[in-house]
Amino acid sequence: MKKGNMLxxxxxxxxxxxxxxxxxxxxxxxxxxxVGKIYGALHGIQGIxxxxxxxxxxxxxxxIEKVATTPSSALxxxxxxxxxxxxxxxxxxxxxxxxxYFFYIGGxxxxxxxxxxxxxxxxxxxxxxxxxxxxxxxxxLRANDHTPGYGSxxxxxxxxxxxxxxxxxxxxxxxxxxxxxxxxxFLTAAAxxxxxxxxxxxxxxxxxxxxxxxxxxxxxxxxxxKLYGRCVxxxxxxxxxxxxxxxxxxxxxxxxxxxxxxxxxxxxLGDLLAGTLKGKAGIGRVRADTFGYxxxxxxxxxxxxxxxxxxxxxxxxxxxxxxxxxxxxSIAIKRKPTKKYAVKFVxxxxxxxxxxxxxxxxxxxxxxxxxxxxxxxxxxxxxVGPLTPCARFSQLRK
Amino acid sequence: MKKGNMLxxxxxxxxxxxxxxxxxxxxxxxxxxxVGKIYGALHGIQGIxxxxxxxxxxxxxxxIEKVATTPSSALxxxxxxxxxxxxxxxxxxxxxxxxxYFFYIGGxxxxxxxxxxxxxxxxxxxxxxxxxxxxxxxxxLRANDHTPGYGSxxxxxxxxxxxxxxxxxxxxxxxxxxxxxxxxxFLTAAAxxxxxxxxxxxxxxxxxxxxxxxxxxxxxxxxxxKLYGRCVxxxxxxxxxxxxxxxxxxxxxxxxxxxxxxxxxxxxLGDLLAGTLKGKAGIGRVRADTFGYxxxxxxxxxxxxxxxxxxxxxxxxxxxxxxxxxxxxSIAIKRKPTKKYAVKFVxxxxxxxxxxxxxxxxxxxxxxxxxxxxxxxxxxxxxVGPLTPCARFSQLRK
Numbered sequence: 001m002k003k004g005n006m007l008x009x010x011x012x013x014x015x016x017x018x019x020x021x022x023x024x025x026x027x028x029x030x031x032x033x034x035v036g037k038i039y040g041a042l043h044g045i046q047g048i049x050x051x052x053x054x055x056x057x058x059x060x061x062x063x064i065e066k067v068a069t070t071p072s073s074a075l076x077x078x079x080x081x082x083x084x085x086x087x088x089x090x091x092x093x094x095x096x097x098x099x100x101y102f103f104y105i106g107g108x109x110x111x112x113x114x115x116x117x118x119x120x121x122x123x124x125x126x127x128x129x130x131x132x133x134x135x136x137x138x139x140x141l142r143a144n145d146h147t148p149g150y151g152s153x154x155x156x157x158x159x160x161x162x163x164x165x166x167x168x169x170x171x172x173x174x175x176x177x178x179x180x181x182x183x184x185x186f187l188t189a190a191a192x193x194x195x196x197x198x199x200x201x202x203x204x205x206x207x208x209x210x211x212x213x214x215x216x217x218x219x220x221x222x223x224x225x226k227l228y229g230r231c232v233x234x235x236x237x238x239x240x241x242x243x244x245x246x247x248x249x250x251x252x253x254x255x256x257x258x259x260x261x262x263x264x265x266x267x268x269l270g271d272l273l274a275g276t277l278k279g280k281a282g283i284g285r286v287r288a289d290t291f292g293y294x295x296x297x298x299x300x301x302x303x304x305x306x307x308x309x310x311x312x313x314x315x316x317x318x319x320x321x322x323x324x325x326x327x328x329x330s331i332a333i334k335r336k337p338t339k340k341y342a343v344k345f346v347x348x349x350x351x352x353x354x355x356x357x358x359x360x361x362x363x364x365x366x367x368x369x370x371x372x373x374x375x376x377x378x379x380x381x382x383x384v385g386p387l388t389p390c391a392r393f394s395q396l397r398k
Numbered sequence: 399m400k401k402g403n404m405l406x407x408x409x410x411x412x413x414x415x416x417x418x419x420x421x422x423x424x425x426x427x428x429x430x431x432x433v434g435k436i437y438g439a440l441h442g443i444q445g446i447x448x449x450x451x452x453x454x455x456x457x458x459x460x461x462i463e464k465v466a467t468t469p470s471s472a473l474x475x476x477x478x479x480x481x482x483x484x485x486x487x488x489x490x491x492x493x494x495x496x497x498x499y500f501f502y503i504g505g506x507x508x509x510x511x512x513x514x515x516x517x518x519x520x521x522x523x524x525x526x527x528x529x530x531x532x533x534x535x536x537x538x539l540r541a542n543d544h545t546p547g548y549g550s551x552x553x554x555x556x557x558x559x560x561x562x563x564x565x566x567x568x569x570x571x572x573x574x575x576x577x578x579x580x581x582x583x584f585l586t587a588a589a590x591x592x593x594x595x596x597x598x599x600x601x602x603x604x605x606x607x608x609x610x611x612x613x614x615x616x617x618x619x620x621x622x623x624k625l626y627g628r629c630v631x632x633x634x635x636x637x638x639x640x641x642x643x644x645x646x647x648x649x650x651x652x653x654x655x656x657x658x659x660x661x662x663x664x665x666x667l668g669d670l671l672a673g674t675l676k677g678k679a680g681i682g683r684v685r686a687d688t689f690g691y692x693x694x695x696x697x698x699x700x701x702x703x704x705x706x707x708x709x710x711x712x713x714x715x716x717x718x719x720x721x722x723x724x725x726x727x728s729i730a731i732k733r734k735p736t737k738k739y740a741v742k743f744v745x746x747x748x749x750x751x752x753x754x755x756x757x758x759x760x761x762x763x764x765x766x767x768x769x770x771x772x773x774x775x776x777x778x779x780x781x782v783g784p785l786t787p788c789a790r791f792s793q794l795r796k
Contacts, residue, residue, distance in 0.1 A: 014568045040791075043568075054793040066789035072564035074791055079569070163695035166470035170412045170441075171477070175691070266672070267665010267688050274664070290665050292687030293573070297561035300786035388698035391464035393438070393472055395452040 002129075002325070004100030005037040006318075008056070010073035010135075011044035011080075011106035011113060015149030015296050016156075017310035018135045021105050022075065023068035024314025025133065026056050029101075034322050039097060044078035044104070045113065048090050068311070071297040073105075082113055087120035094128065101129050101321050105314070107136035107147075111330055111354040118328045118350060129321040132330035132350060133314055137296050140184035140357040143348045145335040148313055151306030151383040153180070153295045154190035157234075159387055160291060162194035165201035165232045166390060173285025174221060174231045174277055177202075178270045180295050182238045185209050185360045187295070190380055191234035192372045193387065199398050201232025202371075208238035209360045210369035212247055217273070218281045220370050225283065237269060237290075247272070266290070303385045309333060309343060316345040341382035400527075400723070402498030403435040404716075406454070408471035408533075409442035409478075409504035409511060413547030413694050414554075415708035416533045419503050420473065421466035422712025423531060424454050427499075432720050437495060442476035442502070443511065446488050466709070469695040471503075480511055485518035492526065499527050499719050503712070505534035505545075509728055509752040516726045516748060527719040530728035530748060531712055535694050538582035538755040541746045543733040546711055549704030549781040551578070551693045552588035555632075557785055558689060560592035563599035563630045564788060571683025572619060572629045572675055575600075576668045578693050580636045583607050583758045585693070588778055589632035590770045591785065597796050599630025600769075606636035607758045608767035610645055615671070616679045618768050623681065635667060635688075645670070664688070701783045707731060707741060714743040739780035 006029055010018055022040075029035045038056040041047035054075075059067075067074045082090065094102070104114045111132040118130035134141050137153035157179055168175045179188040185207025192205060203224045206212055224231040240246045248269040270288030277286045313331045320326045329347045336342040364376035404427055408416055420438075427433045436454040439445035452473075457465075465472045480488065492500065502512045509530040516528035532539050535551035555577055566573045577586040583605025590603060601622040604610055622629040638644045646667040668686030675684045711729045718724045727745045734740040762774035 010568075014565050042794075054791060058793060059791050063789060063792055066787065067791060070564065070788040070790070071561045073568040074794075077568040159697050160692050163469045163697045164691055166468065167412050167691050167695040170408075170471040170475040266669055266686060268669060271664055271666060271669075287691070288664060289690030289692065290688065291692070293562055293565050293685070294558050294687065294689070294692070297565040299557050299561045299788055389464065390468040390697055391461060392468070393452055393457050393465060394461055395456060396440075396472075 002100055003034050003036065005039065005098045006035050006101035006103070007039040007041055007048070007094065007097070007099045008103040009041040009044045009047060010075045010077050011104055011110040012077060013107065013137065013296060014072040014077060015135055015137050016071045016152035016302050017148050017307050018105055019070055019074045020068045020307050020310035021133050021135060021148060021314035023064050024311040025103055025318050026064060028315040028318040029322070030057065032322050035101065039099065040075045043076035045080055045082055045086065045090060046078045047076070048093050049086065051093055071299055079109065081109065082116055084120065087117055090117065091121065091124055091126050095126065099128065103131050103133055103317055105133040105135050107138065108141055108353065108355055108357055111141070111350060115350040115354040129326065130328045131317045131321050132353065133317045134330060134332070134353070137187060138181050138184050139186035140359070141353050142356060142358045143332045143352045145333050145343065146383055147333065148306060148310035150186060151303035152301060153187055154193070154380060155303045155384045155387070156295050156298055156301045157187055157190045157291065158193035158384060159301065161191040161202055161232065161234060162387055162390055165194060168201060168230050168232050171285070172230045173287065174225070174233065174283055176233045176235060176270050176273050176288040178235055178237050178288065178290040180291070181208065181236045183208055183357045183359065185236050188234050188236040189360060189364065189372045189376055190384065192377060193380060193384055197397055199228055202234040203228065203231050204233045205371045206235040206239050207360060207365060208236050208240060209365060211242040212239040214276060218277065221277060222281055235273065303383060305383060305385060312345055320347045400498055401432050401434065403437065403496045404433050404499035404501070405437040405439055405446070405492065405495070405497045406501040407439040407442045407445060408473045408475050409502055409508040410475060411505070411535065411694060412470040412475060413533055413535050414469045414550035414700050415546050415705050416503055417468055417472045418466045418705050418708035419531050419533060419546060419712035421462050422709035423501055423716050424462060426713035426716040427720070428455065430716070430720050433499065437497065438473045441474040443478055443480055443484065443488060444476045445474070446491050447484065449491055469697055477507065479507065480514055482518065485515055488515065489519065489522055489524050493524065497526065501529050501531055501715055503531040503533050505536065506539055506751065506753055506755055509539070509748060513748040513752040527724065528726040529715045529719050530751065531715045532728060532730070532751070535585060536579050536582050537584035538757070539751050540754060540756045541730045541750045543731050543741065544781055545731065546704060546708035547694070548584060549701030550699060551585055552591070552778060553701045553782045553785070554693050554696055554699045555585055555588045555689065556591035556782060557699065559589040559600055559630070559632060560785055560788055563592060566599060566628055566630050569683070570628045571685065572623070572631065572681055574631045574633060574668050574671050574686040576633055576635050576686065576688040578689065579606065579634045581606055581755045581757065583634050586632050586634040587758060587762065587770045587774055588782065590775060591778060591782055595795060597626055600632040601626065601629050602631045603769045604633040604637050605758060605763060606634050606638060607763060609640040610637040612674060616675065619675060620679055633671065701781060703781060703783060710743055718745045
C-alpha cells in the first residue's frame with residue numbers, strides 16, 4: 001500500500017474497448033488515496049521518452065465516460081519494443097515524476113514491453129509496480145479464456161458476414177471476406193456466428209491454424225457452388241502454406257518494428273484468391289472484400305460483455321498493484337465453469353502472457369480444416385452477444 | 399382503378415432499405431381491393447423469364463416487417479438489361495398471370511429496364527402499368543433530391559471514417575479509404591460528416607466529378623502530413639483521369655452486363671494509391687482499406703429518415719399506379735423548401751430517371767477539388783441523422 005504517482009499508456013493496435021480499460025484503471029485509481037498524480041503518456045513508451053503527458057486527474061468523470069465508449073486508443077498508441085537504453089531513459093523520466101505504478105494496455109507485444117521494463121527495473125533496483133492490462137481483437141493472449149476487444153471485433157465480423165451473406169444471396173457468385181488475425185483464427189472463426197439456416201454463409205472458413213492449399217481451396221469452393229449455387233468464404237489474413245509462409249508474404253515485403261509482415265491495410269490477399277478462382281475454377285462472379293481496420297474501430301458495434309470486462313480488467317490491474325501490492329503481472333480473464341456465462345479476473349505472471357500467442361484449439365476446427373465446430377460456437381456466442389435480427393420470407397427458407 | 403394482379407421485383411445492387419420499399423409497396427397493395435394476386439419475382443426480370451415467384455399475400459405482416467429491416471434484396475436481384483426478345487417472353491408470362499401492375503425497385507439501370515419494358519408494352523398493346531421504385535446508395539438518380547439507400551450507406555461511411563480517423567490518430571501515417579460510387583461522389587463525400595474538430599479527418603476527399611492527378615494527390619498528402627503529421631483520405635472507387643479513364647480501369651478489364659468496369663469487390667485501387675505514396679512521397683506508414691459491400695449491407699446501420707422514405711416511395715408507387723391510374727413512371731423524392739427537413743413524393747416520367755446519372759453539383763465541391771463544401775454538409779446531414787457520439791480528452795483537443 002505504497003503511496004506514489006501512477007502512469008498509464010496504450011500500445012499496439014486500437015480496439016473498440018481499449019478506452020474502457022483506460023477508464024476502468026483511471027477511475028479506480030482516483031478512488032484510492034495511495035495514488036498521487038495520474039499521468040497519461042501519449043503514444044505508449046514513446047510518450048515517456050518524449051515526456052509527453054496529460055494529467056488524467058484533470059479530466060471530468062463525464063469526459064472519461066464518453067471516451068470509454070469511443071473506439072481507438074485515446075492516449076495514442078505505438079509499436080515500439082524497448083531496448084536496454086530505452087529502459088534506462090524511461091526510468092530516468094519515471095523516477096523524476098516519482099512514478100511507482102506503471103500500467104500498459106495492449107496485446108502480447110505490449111505484454112512483452114512490460115516484461116522487459118519490469119526485468120530492467122529489477123536490475124536497476126527501481127521499485128516500480130509494472131502491470132499489463134490485456135487488449136487484443138486477435139484473442140491470442142495465453143493464460144486467458146478470451147481477451148478484451150475480441151468480443152466487439154467478433155461482433156463486427158459476424159454482423160458483416162450476416163449482411164454480406166444476404167448480399168451474396170441476392171446476386172450470387174463467390175464472395176471472399178478477408179478478416180484480421182495474424183497467427184490466431186479466433187476473429188475469422190467468429191464469422192460462423194452469422195449462420196442460422198443450413199444454407200447460410202459462411203460456407204467455408206480458413207484459419208491460420210491449418211495449412212492453406214490453393215488446390216484444396218478451389219476444390220472446396222467448387223463443391224459449395226455445386227450445392228448452393230453461391231459461396232461465402234471467411235478467410236484469415238494470416239493463412240499460411242505448409243511451410244508456415246503467409247500466403248500474402250509471397251507478395252509483400254513490408255515489416256513492422258516487431259518484425260511482423262504487414263497483413264492489414266491492403267486488399268492483396270483477397271484479390272489474389274479471387275483471381276485464382278476466376279482463373280483456375282472458371283467462376284464468373286467473384287468478389288473479395290478485406291474488412292480492414294473497421295473491425296477494430298467501427299463506432300457503436302460493441303459487445304456488452306466485452307465492454308464491461310474491458311472496464312473490469314483495468315480496475316483489477318490497479319487493485320492488484322495498489323491495494324494488493326503485487327509488484328508485476330497481467331490480469332487474465334478466466335471463465336467460470338457455470339452453465340450461465342460468468343468470468344473472474346485473475347492476476348498472472350507477465351512471462352505467462354508476453355510474446356508468444358495462443359491459437360485456436362483443435363476442438364474448435366472441423367476435421368476438413370475449412371470451418372469451425374459447435375464447440376467454438378458455444379465458446380464464442382456469449383462473448384459477442386446478440387446480433388441485429390435479420391429475416392427472410394418464409395417461402396424462401398429451406 | 400383497374401382490377402388485376404401485381405408483380406414486384408428487385409434489381410441491381412442491394413441496399414440497407416430496399417426491403418423497406420418492397421414492404422411499403424406490398425403492404426399498400428394489400429390494402430387496395432383493386433389488387434388481386436401479388437407475385438414477387440425472384441432475381442428481377444430473370445425470375446419472370448424463369449417463372450420463379452413467391453406469393454406475397456402468403457407472408458404475414460410480422461414477417462414482412464422483419465424483412466423490411468433486413469439488409470439486401472429479399473427477393474434476390476439481377477443485373478440484366480432486357481432485349482426485345484426478353485420483353486416478348488416477359489409479356490407472355492405476365493399476360494398468363496393476368497398482371498396489370500408491374501413494380502421494379504432499383505437504380506438507374508433498373509429504371510432503364512422499366513423504361514424498355516414500358517415502351518415495348520406500348521408497342522405490343524399490352525395495357526400494363528409500369529413503375530420504377532427508386533433505390534441507389536450512389537444517390538445518382540436524376541429528378542431526385544436524394545434516393546432511398548443513400549442515407550444509410552452514407553451513415554455507414556461517415557461512421558467508418560469517424561472510427562478510422564480515431565484509429566489513425568493513435569498510430570499515425572496515411573490512411574486511404576476507398577468508397578463506392580461509380581460516377582457520382584455523393585457517398586464518398588459523406589465521409590465529411592465524420593469531421594467535428596478542425597484537425598479531424600477526412601483531410602482529403604477525391605470524387606469522380608473532378609479529374610484525378612497522381613502528382614496533385616501526392617502534393618496534397620504531403621501538405622496535410624506537414625500540417626497534422628497524419629492524413630486520412632476518402633477516395634471514390636470511380637476516380638478517373640483527365641480523359642475520363644477510371645484510374646482502376648488501367649489495372650482491370652472485368653465488365654458487367656451493362657458494360658460497366660468492375661470497381662467494387664477488389665482492393666486494387668487502394669493498394670495502387672498506397673504504393674504510390676510509399677514510393678513517390680516516401681511516406682513510411684501507409685494503409686488502404688476498401689469499404690466494399692459492407693457499405694450497402696451492414697445490418698443495423700440505418701438512417702431513420704432513409705428507412706421511412708424508402709417505405710414511402712414503395713407505397714407511393716402503388717398509389718400512383720393503382721389508385722391514381724398512372725400508366726408508368728417513377729416516384730421521386732423532392733425536398734421541401736422549409737427550414738426543418740421535410741420531403742414530398744412526386745411521380746415523374748421514366749425517361750427522366752432512366753440510364754443517365756446525376757452528379758455532385760459544383761457548389762458541393764471545394765475549389766481545389768479535394769474536399770466538400772458546407773453546402774454539401776447542410777444537404778447531407780438530415781439524410782444521415784446523428785452518428786454514434788465519440789469523444790476525446792479535453793487536453794488533447796486543439
